[in-house]
Amino acid sequence: MQKLIHILKHHDLRTTQVRLDILAYFKKSESALSHADLETHFEKKLDRVTIYRTLNSFLENGILHKVPDDSGIAKYALCKHEGTEHNHDDDHVHFKCKQCDKIECLHDIDIPKLALPKKYKLVSANLLIEGICATCNDV
Amino acid sequence: MQKLIHILKHHDLRTTQVRLDILAYFKKSESALSHADLETHFEKKLDRVTIYRTLNSFLENGILHKVPDDSGIAKYALCKHEGTEHNHDDDHVHFKCKQCDKIECLHDIDIPKLALPKKYKLVSANLLIEGICATCNDV
DNA sequence: ATTTAATTGCAATAAAGTTGCATTGAAATG
DNA sequence: CATTTCAATGCAACTTTATTGCAATTAAAT
Numbered sequence: 001m002q003k004l005i006h007i008l009k010h011h012d013l014r015t016t017q018v019r020l021d022i023l024a025y026f027k028k029s030e031s032a033l034s035h036a037d038l039e040t041h042f043e044k045k046l047d048r049v050t051i052y053r054t055l056n057s058f059l060e061n062g063i064l065h066k067v068p069d070d071s072g073i074a075k076y077a078l079c080k081h082e083g084t085e086h087n088h089d090d091d092h093v094h095f096k097c098k099q100c101d102k103i104e105c106l107h108d109i110d111i112p113k114l115a116l117p118k119k120y121k122l123v124s125a126n127l128l129i130e131g132i133c134a135t136c137n138d139v
Numbered sequence: 140m141q142k143l144i145h146i147l148k149h150h151d152l153r154t155t156q157v158r159l160d161i162l163a164y165f166k167k168s169e170s171a172l173s174h175a176d177l178e179t180h181f182e183k184k185l186d187r188v189t190i191y192r193t194l195n196s197f198l199e200n201g202i203l204h205k206v207p208d209d210s211g212i213a214k215y216a217l218c219k220h221e222g223t224e225h226n227h228d229d230d231h232v233h234f235k236c237k238q239c240d241k242i243e244c245l246h247d248i249d250i251p252k253l254a255l256p257k258k259y260k261l262v263s264a265n266l267l268i269e270g271i272c273a274t275c276n277d278v
Numbered sequence: 279a280t281t282t283a284a285t286t287g288c289a290a291t292a293a294a295g296t297t298g299c300a301t302t303g304a305a306a307t308g
Numbered sequence: 309c310a311t312t313t314c315a316a317t318g319c320a321a322c323t324t325t326a327t328t329g330c331a332a333t334t335a336a337a338t
Contacts, residue, residue: 014284014335035325047287052326054285066209068267072294073325074211095255098262111266112251116234119273123237127250128207128265134258153304155316174294186318191295193316211325212294 011061018046022054023063032067032075032094032103067094067103068126080107091125097133104133150200157185161193162202171206171214171233171242206233206242207265219246230264236272243272 004023008015025041026033038051055076058064067075080092093106111125143162147154164180165172177190194215197203206214219231232245250264 016285016335018286048325049288049327050286057285066211068207068209070205070207070213072205072211072213074209093253095259106256109253109255112253114232114248114251114266116248116268116270117245117273119276120234121271121276122268123270124268126267126269127253128267129255129261129263130265131255131262132260134256137258137260153315155304157317187294188296188319189317196316 007063011063013057013061018050019054019058021046022051022058026064026076026078030104032069032077032105034073034075036073067105068128069094069096069103075103077103077105080105091127093127093129095133096128096130097136098130099132099136102133146202150202152196152200157189158193158197160185161190161197165203165215165217169243171208171216171244173212173214175212206244207267208235208242214242216242216244219244232266232268234272235267235269236275237269238271238275241272 004020004027005015007023008019013019021042022038025038029037035048035051035055038046038055039048042051055064059066059076062079064076065079067077069075077094091111093109093111094103095106096103111127116122143159143166144154146162147158152158160181161177164177168176174187174190174194177185177194178187181190194203198205198215201218203215204218206216208214216233230250232248232250233242234245235242245268250266255261
């Protein structure tokens with residue numbers, strides 16, 4: 001719990017209750033969350049605008065990263081390396097379950113290198129896999 | 140040009156001017172387009188709602204596919220296999236240029252197989268690469 | 279304890295997407 | 309090729325998603 005404060009401190013963000021609560025919820029849920037997810041979870045206790053601004057502030061500071069998705073709704077997930085020097089999240093795999101719709105980051109799987117056409121320069125890679133997650137597979 | 144009509148016919152869609160125009164623009168632009176892109180391109184000649192409905196109809200019929208993106212805005216691109224039996228688009232690589240923001244499909248590059256954690260079942264894979272495209276690299 | 283500036287909440291607005299309904303028009307029919 | 313039929317379109321209204329400005333609040337620096 002104390003750890004959450006350090007994440008904020010490390011990024012020179014003031015430690016406020018709102019930020020701690022939102023961070024805690026990301027930690028707990030272990031999957032990508034949308035603004036609507038947060039709004040629902042915190043009911044009316046948090047202002048919609050505050051949630052948007054908190055998400056953007058966390059994005060800018062490398063605490064969260066956006067998750068690519070074809071739903072048209074922005075989704076966010078915790079960066080793995082928060083708390084270290086480089087605040088960019090390493091390229092990794094996102095898994096979206098077709099059944100429960102949850103998106104999780106599979107940080108332990110590397111994206112294989114691949115050859116791009118001539119003159120194309122790669123900066124980052126993001127592999128989005130859709131399928132059935134372990135939880136849904138168990139049912 | 141005649142070819143566009145056949146795409147519609149093959150999917151049992153009525154050939155209307157709106158659909159031909161939108162299809163033609165996708166063919167020409169060779170990159171993923173958003174609803175806003177189409178609205179801008181066709182100025183006020185096409186109704187917003189008609190564009191939405193045309194996009195959805197093309198999606199359902201496998202003429203277009205959604206492109207995963209972290210912008211939060213839905214983007215669409217032509218399927219490679221329109222006109223064949225299977226109307227699902229094969230998994231492929233999407234390249235988003237950090238400079239011009241265009242997203243294009245790299246149909247010729249295969250996504251490498253990779254091992255998922257236990258009990259995870261893959262259905263489809265989509266690799267999103269960000270970097271600098273050939274056109275921007277030339278300038 | 280006081281000051282300062284960032285954070286928050288509220289109101290208003292903009293942008294993105296959907297739904298219902300009347301009108302138009304593609305194509306099937308005789 | 310005239311008529312009929314139902315899908316496609318355009319318009320209006322609405323919902324959802326996201327942004328901006330400003331006053332009130334509060335973290336933390338002094």
